[in-house]
Structures are given as C-alpha cells and as structure tokens.
Amino acid sequence: MFTYLTRLWDIRHFWLSLVRMDLRTRYRRSVLGLGWSLLQPLTMTLVLCVVFAHFVKVDVRDYVPHLLTGLVCWNFLVACSVQGCQSFFLGEQYIRQTPLPLGVYPLRTAIGAVFHLSMGLLVLLLVTGILRGPASPYAYLSLLPSLALLFVFGWSVAVLAGTANVFFQDTQHLAEVGFQILFYLTPIIYRVEDLAGHQLGWLLQLNPVVPFLQLVRTPLLYGTPPSIGVLAAACGLTAVAVIAASATLRKMQDTLVFYL
Amino acid sequence: MALIELDQVHLEFKVRQFKRLTLKEFVIRGMFSRSANPVMHVHALKGVSLRVTEGERLGILGHNGAGKSTLLKLLAGVYPPTAGQRRVVGRISSLFDIALGFEPDSNGWDNIFNRGYLQGETPQSIRGKVDQIAEFSELGQFLDMPVRYYSAGMMVRLAFSIATAIEPEILIVDEVLSVGDLAFQQKAARRIREMMAKARLIVMVSHDLESLINLSTRCIWLDHGSIKLEGAPAEVVHAYQHYFAPTAAAA
Incomplete structure (x- = not known):
C-alpha cells in the first residue's frame, strides 16, 4: 500500500496536469467560470426555499445551510461515482501505452470532484457565517479531516465504479438511476428529525451517505465538531471502501487493459 | 546497463464476441442461459524466448497479426505475460499508437507538458525542452x-516531436518511420537515427524491410506468436521475402 502511494507520488506531475487541464477546459467554456458549478446547488436551494417556505413552516436561517450542505456533499459523491464510471475509459489511451498504477485515473476524477467540494464548502462557510454566526474554531478545524475522509472515500468509490463500468457497460446508467432514488431516501431536502417516529425512519440508519453529510453539517449548522459515533461510522465506511478499492486495483492492475 | 530478457513467455487473453456485457444481461443470462456472448481465447504469444543486450538493435518482422x-x-x-518470465533493466520509452x-x-502546449510528464519528465526538465519540441513540430500558432x-x-507531428525529445535507455518503436508528410518524414527519419544512436537498446517493428536491414543488428521473424527465425537482418529478411514470394525473391 505504501509503495503504491509512493509510486503514485512519483508520477504526480502527470495526474496533476490532467486535473489542471480538466478544470481549465471546464471553466473556459463558461463566462461564469467557477461560479457555474456553484450555481446549481445555489439555485436549487433558492427554489426549494421559496417552495417549502410557502407550504411548510421552515426557518430560512436553518433551512438554507441545511439544504446547501446537503446538496454540496451529495454532488461530490455523485460526481465521484458517475464520473468515476468513465475514469478508466478516459485514461484508456494512457493505459494502452504506459504501465502506470491504475489508481491514477480514478484519482483524477476524485481530485476534480474534491476541488468543487472545497469551493462549495467555502461558499457554505460564508453563508452559514452570515446566517448563523461563526462557529467554534474546533468546528471549523474538524472540517479538514472530514474533507480528507470524503476525498479518500470518493476516490475509492471512483475506483469501484470505474472497474464496474469496464465490465458492465450499463453501470453508469444504473448508477444515475440509483442515485436519483437514493436522493429522496437521504435527508437532503428534509431533516433526519422529520422522519423520526415514521415507519421508514430506520432506512436512514442504513443509508451510507448520512454519516458523511453529518460530518459536514454538524460543524457548519450547530457549531460543534461531529460526534464520535458519526466519525466512527464515516471512518468505517471509508475503510471498507478503501479495502474493496485496493483489492480491486491489485486484481485489475495487470489485466484491465484486456477489457478496455 | 540495458537488458531485455524473455524466458518462454506466453500471452493469452480472453475477448468477448460482443465487447462488453450489461449488468442486466449478466443477471438475466446468469439465471437462464449462458453463452449468448461467448468468450474467445486468443493465444497471442507462444513460448517466446529472447535476450537483447546493451548496444543491440533488434528488428521484428512478420505478417499482420503475427503478434x-x-x-x-x-x-x-x-501486457503482463500469462506464463514465463519477463526481465527488463533500464528505463523504457515506447513509440507506439503514436x-x-x-x-x-486542451491546447498543444498543455499536451506537450502532459505527455512529457507521462514520459517521466519533471516541470524543471521539460521547460528546457518545450521550445525545441514546438520548433520541431513546426506547428507554430x-x-x-x-x-x-x-x-x-x-x-502525429506533435506526438512524434514530444516522444523523441527524450533520451531513452531502451527504445521500443512500432512502425513510426512513416509519419506525416514527405518533408516531415525525412526529418523524422533523421531524428529516429539520432535517437537510435543515443539509445542503448532498441527494439523495432517495421514493414519497411529495407530500413530493417539498415537499422538493426539482429532480426527475428515472428509467425503466429512464436519466433520462426532469428539471425542477421539480411538473412532473416531474405528468408521472409522468399517465404511469401519465392519467385520475386529469386529474381
């Protein structure tokens, strides 16, 4: 594992330049540049706020940060899985020419996604700071390890999604459909408490996305670091994903090229 | 020290008749019937043993699909060998699928950097070469x-210019002697010769038999995944020509 990471580090110039090109191409296309990727969660928040404030009683000061954190984190996980599906095909031309550690290609996807996540979090810091006042320094500090955890989780998910897509060409399509369903099973537009006492409340306990959402939500909304339980759950899920991803990479390193 | 050693190397891989499965297909077929999308085995290399040492320039010839x-x-x-041993000492640069x-x-400049990094350059080392690459490609604005x-x-011009801007220990070349238009071809041939003079070990594939005789020090003739003949370039090339067109070669 350590030698694998050193090998990845040795070729850092290569994947960094891929990420740089990806970001530059993406932002060159639009006048708004960086703002464009933030526009989607912001508009969605605005629309939902207007709609929900109309027929449900929500406090905008609570609801806006809640919704926006949910959307920003959700978008990150979807990007890692859905774009991750294409990661090996995007790198096909390199895979066919040079034997590099395969983890590079999902890494390219994950770094791009984590960049957008960080931008989203910066906006969130601003929004929550204005609406709810600044949180404790510990709360802000806890965001850094959380971000690292999300990144590792997202990278592993991208590895798994990319490999699955090489073998089953409808993976990306199925993932998109699956995420659309999961969206409504995830406390993004509603709160965990809203389902408390409901028959289906237990579903949220099983949802693997929830701990990662709380990792970011608790510090930003309640001004405290996330609870040990949440942290443990997120670490556990990440560990499982990392183990699965490294096993996959080890198995596929030599043979993936035959399936492309 | 540059060295390539293959010991009884086999390569076998599986391909599916209809490229890739869908998950739906997999689940349904798995439950009801198999073999609508059969797996075919390709035995591409069969027991190839080879030893190429420092200073050698090995030419490989053979018909299309010979491996x-x-x-x-x-x-x-x-590709990893399915069986047998592969041992390579030295940094490899390869020119294939150029x-x-x-x-x-992304634009040409960004791609120069990116491909440079892929070939193991660092930001410092590539900076000195960018202008030279751009100039050689003649792509200008x-x-x-x-x-x-x-x-x-x-x-092809750009790819060739980047790929040949490095100083490789081991150079692996696949049919790149005929790139670009006529003017560029001559330039490219010169560049390849310069590179060959610098590289310590070269393995090349070409259908241009004349240049194989001129450039290589030893040739192998690959036929259906195994070595049919190995020896001095002129000798192997003649045997090859004779095999495919006995009358023309005799004339």
Whole structure:
C-alpha cells in the first residue's frame, strides 16, 4: 500500500496536469467560470426555499445551510461515482501505452470532484457565517479531516465504479438511476428529525451517505465538531471502501487493459 | 546497463464476441442461459524466448497479426505475460499508437507538458525542452488551439516531436518511420537515427524491410506468436521475402 502511494507520488506531475487541464477546459467554456458549478446547488436551494417556505413552516436561517450542505456533499459523491464510471475509459489511451498504477485515473476524477467540494464548502462557510454566526474554531478545524475522509472515500468509490463500468457497460446508467432514488431516501431536502417516529425512519440508519453529510453539517449548522459515533461510522465506511478499492486495483492492475 | 530478457513467455487473453456485457444481461443470462456472448481465447504469444543486450538493435518482422505489436507492448510492460518470465533493466520509452494520448480539449502546449510528464519528465526538465519540441513540430500558432481541431498529420507531428525529445535507455518503436508528410518524414527519419544512436537498446517493428536491414543488428521473424527465425537482418529478411514470394525473391 505504501509503495503504491509512493509510486503514485512519483508520477504526480502527470495526474496533476490532467486535473489542471480538466478544470481549465471546464471553466473556459463558461463566462461564469467557477461560479457555474456553484450555481446549481445555489439555485436549487433558492427554489426549494421559496417552495417549502410557502407550504411548510421552515426557518430560512436553518433551512438554507441545511439544504446547501446537503446538496454540496451529495454532488461530490455523485460526481465521484458517475464520473468515476468513465475514469478508466478516459485514461484508456494512457493505459494502452504506459504501465502506470491504475489508481491514477480514478484519482483524477476524485481530485476534480474534491476541488468543487472545497469551493462549495467555502461558499457554505460564508453563508452559514452570515446566517448563523461563526462557529467554534474546533468546528471549523474538524472540517479538514472530514474533507480528507470524503476525498479518500470518493476516490475509492471512483475506483469501484470505474472497474464496474469496464465490465458492465450499463453501470453508469444504473448508477444515475440509483442515485436519483437514493436522493429522496437521504435527508437532503428534509431533516433526519422529520422522519423520526415514521415507519421508514430506520432506512436512514442504513443509508451510507448520512454519516458523511453529518460530518459536514454538524460543524457548519450547530457549531460543534461531529460526534464520535458519526466519525466512527464515516471512518468505517471509508475503510471498507478503501479495502474493496485496493483489492480491486491489485486484481485489475495487470489485466484491465484486456477489457478496455 | 540495458537488458531485455524473455524466458518462454506466453500471452493469452480472453475477448468477448460482443465487447462488453450489461449488468442486466449478466443477471438475466446468469439465471437462464449462458453463452449468448461467448468468450474467445486468443493465444497471442507462444513460448517466446529472447535476450537483447546493451548496444543491440533488434528488428521484428512478420505478417499482420503475427503478434509483433503485442510483443512490443509486453516488453513495455503494458501486457503482463500469462506464463514465463519477463526481465527488463533500464528505463523504457515506447513509440507506439503514436497519435493517441492527447487531451482533445486542451491546447498543444498543455499536451506537450502532459505527455512529457507521462514520459517521466519533471516541470524543471521539460521547460528546457518545450521550445525545441514546438520548433520541431513546426506547428507554430496551432499550438494555441485545442488538439481536437488538429488534423491527423498535425497530431502525429506533435506526438512524434514530444516522444523523441527524450533520451531513452531502451527504445521500443512500432512502425513510426512513416509519419506525416514527405518533408516531415525525412526529418523524422533523421531524428529516429539520432535517437537510435543515443539509445542503448532498441527494439523495432517495421514493414519497411529495407530500413530493417539498415537499422538493426539482429532480426527475428515472428509467425503466429512464436519466433520462426532469428539471425542477421539480411538473412532473416531474405528468408521472409522468399517465404511469401519465392519467385520475386529469386529474381
């Protein structure tokens, strides 16, 4: 594992330049540049706020940060899985020419996604700071390890999604459909408490996305670091994903090229 | 020290008749019936043993599908041997699928850097070479344009210029002696010779038998995945010509 990471580090110039090109191409296309990727969660928040404030009683000061954190984190996980599906095909031309550690290609996807996540979090810091006042320094500090955890989780998910897509060409399509369903099973537009006492409340306990959402939500909304339980759950899920991803990479390193 | 050693190397891989499965298909077929999308086995290399040492220039010839390119990719480490041993000492640079490996939406300059990094350059080392690469490619202001808009010839020019800007220990070349238009071809041939003079070990595949005789020190003739003949370039080339056109070779 350590030698694998050193090998990845040795070729850092290569994947960094891929990420740089990806970001530059993406932002060159639009006048708004960086703002464009933030526009989607912001508009969605605005629309939902207007709609929900109309027929449900929500406090905008609570609801806006809640919704926006949910959307920003959700978008990150979807990007890692859905774009991750294409990661090996995007790198096909390199895979066919040079034997590099395969983890590079999902890494390219994950770094791009984590960049957008960080931008989203910066906006969130601003929004929550204005609406709810600044949180404790510990709360802000806890965001850094959380971000690292999300990144590792997202990278592993991208590895798994990319490999699955090489073998089953409808993976990306199925993932998109699956995420659309999961969206409504995830406390993004509603709160965990809203389902408390409901028959289906237990579903949220099983949802693997929830701990990662709380990792970011608790510090930003309640001004405290996330609870040990949440942290443990997120670490556990990440560990499982990392183990699965490294096993996959080890198995596929030599043979993936035959399936492309 | 540069060295390539293959000991009884086999390469076998599976391909599916209809490329890839869908998950739906997999689940349904798995439950009801098999073999609608049969797996076919390709035995591309059969017991190839080879030893190429420092200073040698090995030419490989053979008909289409004989396993030449597969052998090169195996040497480069892209394909792992299914059985047998592969040992390579020295840094490998390979020139195959030369027009591949570009990011289409990025411009020529960005792609020069990216491919340089892929070949193991660092930001410091590539900076000194960028101008030389740009000059050799003769692409001028086209380098500011996304590679997507390049013609095939322009892409080959750029790829060739980047790939040959390095000083390799082991050079693996697949049919790149005929790149670009006539003017560029002559320039490219010169560049290849310069590179060959610098590289410590070369393995090349070509259908241009004349240049194989001129450039290599030893030749192998690959036939259906195994070595049919090995020896001095002229000797192997003649045997090869004779095999395919006995009368023409005799004349």
